[in-house]
Amino acid sequence: MKRPLWPEARNMPKILIAGAGIAGSYLYRLLVKRGLGLKDIIEVVDPGSATRCGIPSCGFATTRQFFTLCREVGLDPDKYILASPDTGYANGIKFQIKGHIFSIDKPGFIRDLLAGATVNSSTGDKVAERIVDATGTARAYIGKYEHDIIYPCIQKKVEFSHPHALAEYPHNVGYSWVIPLEGRSAHVGIGSNTYNSEAMKKVVESLAEGARTICACKGFIRGTGPILPLVQGNIWAVGEAGGLVDPLSGAGIIPAMVSAKLLVDHWDDPKGYEAAIMKKYGWFRKSASLVEEWQNKGTLNTGKLLGLWRQYAELAGLDYRVLSLARIDLIRSMLRIALRAPKMRQDESMK
Numbered sequence: 416m417k418r419p420l421w422p423e424a425r426n427m428p429k430i431l432i433a434g435a436g437i438a439g440s441y442l443y444r445l446l447v448k449r450g451l452g453l454k455d456i457i458e459v460v461d462p463g464s465a466t467r468c469g470i471p472s473c474g475f476a477t478t479r480q481f482f483t484l485c486r487e488v489g490l491d492p493d494k495y496i497l498a499s500p501d502t503g504y505a506n507g508i509k510f511q512i513k514g515h516i517f518s519i520d521k522p523g524f525i526r527d528l529l530a531g532a533t534v535n536s537s538t539g540d541k542v543a544e545r546i547v548d549a550t551g552t553a554r555a556y557i558g559k560y561e562h563d564i565i566y567p568c569i570q571k572k573v574e575f576s577h578p579h580a581l582a583e584y585p586h587n588v589g590y591s592w593v594i595p596l597e598g599r600s601a602h603v604g605i606g607s608n609t610y611n612s613e614a615m616k617k618v619v620e621s622l623a624e625g626a627r628t629i630c631a632c633k634g635f636i637r638g639t640g641p642i643l644p645l646v647q648g649n650i651w652a653v654g655e656a657g658g659l660v661d662p663l664s665g666a667g668i669i670p671a672m673v674s675a676k677l678l679v680d681h682w683d684d685p686k687g688y689e690a691a692i693m694k695k696y697g698w699f700r701k702s703a704s705l706v707e708e709w710q711n712k713g714t715l716n717t718g719k720l721l722g723l724w725r726q727y728a729e730l731a732g733l734d735y736r737v738l739s740l741a742r743i744d745l746i747r748s749m750l751r752i753a754l755r756a757p758k759m760r761q762d763e764s765m766k
Protein backbone atom coordinates (compact mmCIF):
# COMPACT_ATOMS: atom_id res chain seq x y z
CA MET A 416 0.00 0.00 0.00
CA LYS A 417 1.27 3.49 -0.86
CA ARG A 418 2.21 5.64 2.11
CA PRO A 419 -0.05 8.70 2.09
CA LEU A 420 1.94 11.81 1.38
CA TRP A 421 0.15 13.74 4.03
CA PRO A 422 -1.14 11.48 6.82
CA GLU A 423 -2.85 14.34 8.59
CA ALA A 424 -3.63 16.85 5.93
CA ARG A 425 -5.39 19.18 8.38
CA ASN A 426 -2.11 19.94 10.13
CA MET A 427 -0.14 20.51 7.01
CA PRO A 428 1.35 23.85 6.08
CA LYS A 429 0.10 25.92 3.19
CA ILE A 430 1.64 25.11 -0.17
CA LEU A 431 1.95 27.85 -2.72
CA ILE A 432 2.10 26.84 -6.35
CA ALA A 433 3.35 29.91 -8.19
CA GLY A 434 2.50 29.69 -11.87
CA ALA A 435 -0.53 27.98 -13.36
CA GLY A 436 1.07 26.89 -16.62
CA ILE A 437 1.38 23.23 -17.45
CA ALA A 438 3.84 22.39 -14.63
CA GLY A 439 1.95 24.18 -11.84
CA SER A 440 -1.47 22.94 -12.97
CA TYR A 441 -0.35 19.35 -13.41
CA LEU A 442 1.30 19.50 -9.99
CA TYR A 443 -1.90 20.81 -8.45
CA ARG A 444 -3.93 17.99 -9.94
CA LEU A 445 -1.36 15.37 -8.88
CA LEU A 446 -1.45 16.62 -5.30
CA VAL A 447 -5.22 16.52 -5.29
CA LYS A 448 -5.18 12.99 -6.75
CA ARG A 449 -2.74 11.90 -4.08
CA GLY A 450 -5.14 12.87 -1.35
CA LEU A 451 -4.52 16.54 -0.79
CA GLY A 452 -7.90 17.72 -1.93
CA LEU A 453 -8.07 20.54 0.55
CA LYS A 454 -8.20 23.90 -1.15
CA ASP A 455 -7.25 25.71 2.02
CA ILE A 456 -3.77 24.25 2.10
CA ILE A 457 -2.84 24.64 -1.54
CA GLU A 458 -2.87 28.05 -3.08
CA VAL A 459 -2.28 28.65 -6.77
CA VAL A 460 -1.15 32.07 -7.88
CA ASP A 461 -0.75 33.37 -11.42
CA PRO A 462 -1.21 36.92 -12.71
CA GLY A 463 -2.64 35.48 -15.95
CA SER A 464 -1.85 36.32 -19.51
CA ALA A 465 -3.32 38.82 -21.92
CA THR A 466 -3.06 36.42 -24.84
CA ARG A 467 -6.27 35.39 -26.60
CA CYS A 468 -6.13 31.83 -25.28
CA GLY A 469 -5.35 33.07 -21.76
CA ILE A 470 -2.01 31.32 -21.36
CA PRO A 471 1.46 32.59 -22.23
CA SER A 472 2.64 31.94 -25.74
CA CYS A 473 3.33 28.37 -26.53
CA GLY A 474 2.89 25.62 -29.07
CA PHE A 475 0.63 22.71 -28.40
CA ALA A 476 2.73 19.82 -29.75
CA THR A 477 3.25 16.81 -27.50
CA THR A 478 4.29 13.23 -27.90
CA ARG A 479 2.83 9.86 -26.90
CA GLN A 480 3.91 10.40 -23.31
CA PHE A 481 0.97 12.78 -23.00
CA PHE A 482 -1.50 9.89 -22.99
CA THR A 483 -0.04 8.14 -19.94
CA LEU A 484 0.57 11.35 -18.02
CA CYS A 485 -2.97 12.51 -18.68
CA ARG A 486 -4.57 9.24 -17.56
CA GLU A 487 -2.42 9.30 -14.47
CA VAL A 488 -4.38 12.30 -13.19
CA GLY A 489 -7.73 10.84 -14.19
CA LEU A 490 -8.25 12.83 -17.39
CA ASP A 491 -9.11 11.41 -20.80
CA PRO A 492 -6.31 12.34 -23.25
CA ASP A 493 -8.56 11.98 -26.30
CA LYS A 494 -10.58 14.96 -25.10
CA TYR A 495 -7.59 17.23 -25.72
CA ILE A 496 -6.19 15.93 -29.00
CA LEU A 497 -6.71 18.52 -31.74
CA ALA A 498 -4.69 16.92 -34.50
CA SER A 499 -2.17 14.23 -35.25
CA PRO A 500 -0.46 15.39 -38.41
CA ASP A 501 0.98 12.97 -40.99
CA THR A 502 4.03 15.00 -41.73
CA GLY A 503 5.98 17.77 -40.15
CA TYR A 504 8.63 20.19 -41.29
CA ALA A 505 11.51 21.56 -39.30
CA ASN A 506 13.43 24.11 -41.29
CA GLY A 507 12.36 22.60 -44.56
CA ILE A 508 13.07 19.01 -43.53
CA LYS A 509 10.08 16.72 -43.91
CA PHE A 510 9.23 14.13 -41.25
CA GLN A 511 6.71 11.31 -41.06
CA ILE A 512 5.19 12.03 -37.66
CA LYS A 513 1.78 10.35 -37.73
CA GLY A 514 1.23 8.66 -34.38
CA HIS A 515 4.24 10.39 -32.79
CA ILE A 516 3.26 14.05 -32.52
CA PHE A 517 -0.09 15.31 -31.28
CA SER A 518 -1.32 18.85 -30.88
CA ILE A 519 -3.38 19.29 -27.78
CA ASP A 520 -5.86 21.87 -26.59
CA LYS A 521 -3.42 23.16 -24.00
CA PRO A 522 -5.67 25.89 -22.53
CA GLY A 523 -8.52 23.37 -22.15
CA PHE A 524 -6.19 20.85 -20.55
CA ILE A 525 -4.88 23.42 -18.06
CA ARG A 526 -8.45 24.44 -17.22
CA ASP A 527 -9.37 20.84 -16.41
CA LEU A 528 -6.20 20.27 -14.41
CA LEU A 529 -7.15 23.24 -12.26
CA ALA A 530 -10.79 22.22 -11.76
CA GLY A 531 -11.69 23.09 -8.18
CA ALA A 532 -8.68 25.35 -7.63
CA THR A 533 -8.88 29.05 -6.99
CA VAL A 534 -6.18 30.83 -8.91
CA ASN A 535 -5.30 34.15 -7.31
CA SER A 536 -3.54 36.88 -9.20
CA SER A 537 -1.19 37.65 -6.33
CA THR A 538 -0.16 36.12 -3.04
CA GLY A 539 -1.09 39.13 -0.94
CA ASP A 540 0.88 38.99 2.28
CA LYS A 541 0.35 35.29 2.93
CA VAL A 542 3.34 33.16 3.81
CA ALA A 543 3.66 29.61 2.62
CA GLU A 544 5.86 26.95 4.11
CA ARG A 545 6.45 25.32 0.74
CA ILE A 546 6.67 27.35 -2.45
CA VAL A 547 6.79 25.64 -5.81
CA ASP A 548 8.20 27.93 -8.46
CA ALA A 549 6.39 27.00 -11.66
CA THR A 550 6.74 30.45 -13.21
CA GLY A 551 8.55 29.28 -16.37
CA THR A 552 11.17 31.63 -17.79
CA ALA A 553 10.38 34.19 -15.05
CA ARG A 554 11.86 32.13 -12.15
CA ALA A 555 9.97 34.63 -10.02
CA TYR A 556 10.56 32.88 -6.69
CA ILE A 557 13.71 30.79 -7.00
CA GLY A 558 15.53 33.76 -8.49
CA LYS A 559 17.41 34.71 -11.60
CA TYR A 560 20.07 32.39 -12.97
CA GLU A 561 23.38 34.08 -13.65
CA HIS A 562 24.13 32.11 -16.83
CA ASP A 563 20.61 32.06 -18.18
CA ILE A 564 19.97 31.69 -21.91
CA ILE A 565 16.54 32.70 -23.17
CA TYR A 566 15.62 32.46 -26.84
CA PRO A 567 12.87 34.74 -28.12
CA CYS A 568 10.01 33.20 -30.11
CA ILE A 569 7.10 34.58 -32.05
CA GLN A 570 4.03 32.63 -32.99
CA LYS A 571 0.69 33.06 -34.73
CA LYS A 572 -2.45 30.99 -34.79
CA VAL A 573 -3.75 31.12 -38.33
CA GLU A 574 -6.47 29.59 -40.45
CA PHE A 575 -5.56 28.38 -43.90
CA SER A 576 -8.16 28.64 -46.65
CA HIS A 577 -7.56 25.03 -47.66
CA PRO A 578 -6.51 21.99 -45.63
CA HIS A 579 -3.06 23.29 -44.90
CA ALA A 580 -0.24 21.56 -46.65
CA LEU A 581 2.71 22.13 -44.40
CA ALA A 582 4.84 24.61 -46.20
CA GLU A 583 8.51 24.24 -46.85
CA TYR A 584 10.26 27.56 -46.48
CA PRO A 585 14.05 27.45 -46.29
CA HIS A 586 15.69 30.11 -44.14
CA ASN A 587 18.61 30.52 -41.82
CA VAL A 588 17.02 32.54 -39.05
CA GLY A 589 16.36 29.84 -36.46
CA TYR A 590 13.98 26.99 -35.78
CA SER A 591 10.54 27.38 -37.30
CA TRP A 592 7.40 25.28 -37.17
CA VAL A 593 3.89 24.84 -38.52
CA ILE A 594 1.83 22.72 -36.14
CA PRO A 595 -1.65 21.74 -37.35
CA LEU A 596 -4.45 22.40 -34.88
CA GLU A 597 -8.19 21.87 -35.18
CA GLY A 598 -9.82 22.18 -38.63
CA ARG A 599 -7.69 24.23 -41.00
CA SER A 600 -5.93 26.16 -38.26
CA ALA A 601 -2.30 25.87 -37.25
CA HIS A 602 0.38 27.40 -35.08
CA VAL A 603 3.12 29.00 -37.14
CA GLY A 604 6.16 30.19 -35.27
CA ILE A 605 9.87 30.58 -34.91
CA GLY A 606 12.42 30.60 -32.11
CA SER A 607 15.75 32.16 -32.87
CA ASN A 608 19.04 33.02 -31.31
CA THR A 609 19.62 35.69 -33.92
CA TYR A 610 17.49 38.08 -31.85
CA ASN A 611 16.48 39.58 -35.19
CA SER A 612 12.78 40.17 -34.78
CA GLU A 613 12.25 41.53 -38.30
CA ALA A 614 13.82 38.45 -39.88
CA MET A 615 11.79 36.22 -37.55
CA LYS A 616 8.55 37.97 -38.50
CA LYS A 617 9.38 37.53 -42.18
CA VAL A 618 9.74 33.76 -41.76
CA VAL A 619 6.40 33.53 -39.95
CA GLU A 620 4.67 35.68 -42.58
CA SER A 621 6.06 33.48 -45.33
CA LEU A 622 5.00 30.26 -43.63
CA ALA A 623 1.53 31.67 -43.03
CA GLU A 624 1.14 33.20 -46.47
CA GLY A 625 -2.51 33.46 -47.52
CA ALA A 626 -3.81 32.38 -44.13
CA ARG A 627 -6.11 34.40 -41.85
CA THR A 628 -4.46 35.42 -38.58
CA ILE A 629 -6.46 34.45 -35.48
CA CYS A 630 -4.00 35.63 -32.84
CA ALA A 631 -0.32 36.26 -32.30
CA CYS A 632 2.03 36.28 -29.36
CA LYS A 633 5.64 36.45 -28.27
CA GLY A 634 7.41 34.19 -25.84
CA PHE A 635 10.71 32.78 -24.71
CA ILE A 636 12.30 29.37 -24.45
CA ARG A 637 15.02 28.63 -21.95
CA GLY A 638 18.16 27.21 -23.52
CA THR A 639 20.16 26.03 -20.52
CA GLY A 640 19.00 22.55 -19.55
CA PRO A 641 18.36 21.82 -15.84
CA ILE A 642 19.40 24.63 -13.51
CA LEU A 643 20.76 23.41 -10.18
CA PRO A 644 19.98 23.69 -7.37
CA LEU A 645 16.33 22.97 -8.08
CA VAL A 646 15.57 23.44 -4.42
CA GLN A 647 16.65 26.44 -2.40
CA GLY A 648 15.35 26.56 1.15
CA ASN A 649 11.60 26.10 0.91
CA ILE A 650 11.44 26.92 -2.80
CA TRP A 651 11.29 24.10 -5.33
CA ALA A 652 11.56 24.76 -9.06
CA VAL A 653 9.55 22.72 -11.52
CA GLY A 654 9.05 22.79 -15.30
CA GLU A 655 10.75 25.49 -17.30
CA ALA A 656 11.60 27.44 -14.14
CA GLY A 657 14.06 24.61 -13.50
CA GLY A 658 15.34 24.71 -17.09
CA LEU A 659 13.35 21.62 -18.05
CA VAL A 660 12.80 22.22 -21.73
CA ASP A 661 14.81 20.73 -24.57
CA PRO A 662 16.71 23.65 -26.12
CA LEU A 663 16.97 21.97 -29.52
CA SER A 664 13.36 20.95 -30.16
CA GLY A 665 11.70 23.41 -27.76
CA ALA A 666 9.72 20.56 -26.19
CA GLY A 667 8.74 21.61 -22.68
CA ILE A 668 5.18 20.35 -22.11
CA ILE A 669 6.07 16.74 -21.32
CA PRO A 670 9.15 17.64 -19.21
CA ALA A 671 6.97 20.08 -17.21
CA MET A 672 4.48 17.31 -16.39
CA VAL A 673 7.16 14.71 -15.69
CA SER A 674 9.05 17.09 -13.40
CA ALA A 675 5.88 17.77 -11.41
CA LYS A 676 5.47 14.02 -10.98
CA LEU A 677 9.08 13.63 -9.86
CA LEU A 678 8.61 16.46 -7.38
CA VAL A 679 5.63 14.73 -5.80
CA ASP A 680 7.51 11.41 -5.74
CA HIS A 681 10.36 13.09 -3.84
CA TRP A 682 8.25 15.50 -1.82
CA ASP A 683 10.50 15.52 1.25
CA ASP A 684 13.73 14.65 -0.49
CA PRO A 685 15.31 17.60 -2.34
CA LYS A 686 18.45 15.68 -3.27
CA GLY A 687 16.38 12.76 -4.53
CA TYR A 688 14.30 15.17 -6.62
CA GLU A 689 17.38 16.73 -8.20
CA ALA A 690 18.94 13.34 -8.86
CA ALA A 691 15.75 12.06 -10.50
CA ILE A 692 15.53 15.17 -12.69
CA MET A 693 19.17 14.92 -13.72
CA LYS A 694 18.74 11.24 -14.56
CA LYS A 695 15.78 12.01 -16.77
CA TYR A 696 16.67 15.38 -18.25
CA GLY A 697 20.36 15.97 -17.49
CA TRP A 698 20.95 15.42 -21.23
CA PHE A 699 19.18 18.72 -22.00
CA ARG A 700 22.51 20.29 -21.07
CA LYS A 701 24.08 18.43 -23.97
CA SER A 702 21.44 19.63 -26.38
CA ALA A 703 21.89 23.13 -24.91
CA SER A 704 25.59 23.05 -25.72
CA LEU A 705 24.78 21.65 -29.16
CA VAL A 706 22.58 24.67 -29.83
CA GLU A 707 25.21 27.04 -28.44
CA GLU A 708 27.91 25.47 -30.59
CA TRP A 709 25.59 25.66 -33.60
CA GLN A 710 25.16 29.34 -32.89
CA ASN A 711 28.86 30.04 -32.42
CA LYS A 712 30.32 27.88 -35.20
CA GLY A 713 27.41 28.04 -37.61
CA THR A 714 27.11 24.25 -38.05
CA LEU A 715 25.30 21.58 -36.10
CA ASN A 716 27.49 18.76 -34.79
CA THR A 717 26.14 15.58 -36.42
CA GLY A 718 27.97 13.16 -34.15
CA LYS A 719 26.73 14.84 -30.98
CA LEU A 720 23.16 14.97 -32.28
CA LEU A 721 23.19 11.27 -33.17
CA GLY A 722 24.62 10.56 -29.71
CA LEU A 723 21.31 11.76 -28.29
CA TRP A 724 19.01 9.52 -30.37
CA ARG A 725 17.97 7.37 -27.40
CA GLN A 726 17.01 10.42 -25.39
CA TYR A 727 15.03 11.87 -28.29
CA ALA A 728 13.30 8.52 -28.81
CA GLU A 729 12.29 8.51 -25.16
CA LEU A 730 11.10 12.11 -25.34
CA ALA A 731 8.97 11.08 -28.33
CA GLY A 732 7.45 8.34 -26.19
CA LEU A 733 9.13 5.51 -28.14
CA ASP A 734 10.67 2.44 -26.60
CA TYR A 735 14.02 2.53 -28.37
CA ARG A 736 14.81 -1.07 -27.35
CA VAL A 737 11.99 -2.65 -29.29
CA LEU A 738 10.91 -0.20 -31.93
CA SER A 739 13.67 -0.80 -34.40
CA LEU A 740 11.70 0.67 -37.31
CA ALA A 741 10.98 3.83 -35.37
CA ARG A 742 14.62 3.88 -34.38
CA ILE A 743 15.82 3.76 -37.96
CA ASP A 744 13.33 6.47 -38.87
CA LEU A 745 14.41 8.63 -35.97
CA ILE A 746 18.12 8.25 -36.74
CA ARG A 747 17.44 9.03 -40.39
CA SER A 748 15.49 12.15 -39.46
CA MET A 749 18.17 13.29 -37.02
CA LEU A 750 20.81 12.75 -39.67
CA ARG A 751 18.83 14.81 -42.15
CA ILE A 752 18.50 17.62 -39.64
CA ALA A 753 22.19 17.52 -38.94
CA LEU A 754 23.18 17.46 -42.58
CA ARG A 755 20.78 20.14 -43.71
CA ALA A 756 20.89 22.28 -40.60
CA PRO A 757 20.94 25.89 -41.63
CA LYS A 758 23.70 28.17 -40.64
CA MET A 759 22.65 30.48 -37.87
CA ARG A 760 23.13 34.17 -38.39
CA GLN A 761 24.04 36.30 -35.48
CA ASP A 762 22.77 39.82 -35.68
CA GLU A 763 24.69 41.56 -32.94
CA SER A 764 22.70 44.76 -33.31
CA MET A 765 19.53 43.00 -32.12
CA LYS A 766 21.06 41.68 -28.90
Ligand SMILES: Cc1cc2nc3c(=O)[nH]c(=O)nc-3n(C[C@H](O)[C@H](O)[C@H](O)COP(=O)(O)OP(=O)(O)OC[C@H]3O[C@@H](n4cnc5c(N)ncnc54)[C@H](O)[C@@H]3O)c2cc1C
Nearest residue numbers: 434436437438473474476550551555634654655666667668
Ligand atom coordinates in the same frame (compact mmCIF):
# COMPACT_ATOMS: atom_id res chain seq x y z
C1 LIG B 1 6.41 30.04 -28.85
C2 LIG B 1 6.61 28.78 -28.07
C3 LIG B 1 6.24 27.57 -28.64
C4 LIG B 1 6.40 26.39 -27.91
N1 LIG B 1 6.01 25.22 -28.47
C5 LIG B 1 6.05 24.09 -27.75
C6 LIG B 1 5.51 22.89 -28.27
O1 LIG B 1 4.95 22.85 -29.36
N2 LIG B 1 5.61 21.77 -27.52
C7 LIG B 1 6.21 21.77 -26.29
O2 LIG B 1 6.29 20.71 -25.65
N3 LIG B 1 6.72 22.91 -25.76
C8 LIG B 1 6.64 24.06 -26.46
N4 LIG B 1 7.14 25.22 -25.93
C9 LIG B 1 7.73 25.18 -24.59
C10 LIG B 1 6.62 25.03 -23.56
O3 LIG B 1 5.55 25.91 -23.85
C11 LIG B 1 7.15 25.33 -22.14
O4 LIG B 1 8.37 24.70 -21.93
C12 LIG B 1 6.15 24.85 -21.12
O5 LIG B 1 4.91 25.50 -21.32
C13 LIG B 1 6.69 25.13 -19.74
O6 LIG B 1 5.65 24.96 -18.81
P1 LIG B 1 5.75 25.66 -17.38
O7 LIG B 1 4.46 25.39 -16.71
O8 LIG B 1 7.01 25.25 -16.73
O9 LIG B 1 5.89 27.20 -17.69
P2 LIG B 1 4.86 28.18 -18.43
O10 LIG B 1 3.99 27.42 -19.36
O11 LIG B 1 5.70 29.28 -18.99
O12 LIG B 1 3.96 28.71 -17.26
C14 LIG B 1 4.46 29.63 -16.31
C15 LIG B 1 3.28 30.30 -15.62
O13 LIG B 1 3.79 31.13 -14.60
C16 LIG B 1 3.08 32.37 -14.61
N5 LIG B 1 3.88 33.38 -13.96
C17 LIG B 1 4.87 34.15 -14.47
N6 LIG B 1 5.35 34.98 -13.51
C18 LIG B 1 4.66 34.71 -12.38
C19 LIG B 1 4.70 35.22 -11.04
N7 LIG B 1 5.53 36.21 -10.68
N8 LIG B 1 3.85 34.71 -10.11
C20 LIG B 1 2.98 33.71 -10.46
N9 LIG B 1 2.91 33.19 -11.71
C21 LIG B 1 3.73 33.69 -12.65
C22 LIG B 1 2.78 32.61 -16.08
O14 LIG B 1 1.66 33.49 -16.23
C23 LIG B 1 2.48 31.20 -16.56
O15 LIG B 1 1.11 30.88 -16.48
C24 LIG B 1 6.99 26.42 -26.62
C25 LIG B 1 7.36 27.66 -26.04
C26 LIG B 1 7.16 28.82 -26.77
C27 LIG B 1 7.55 30.12 -26.13
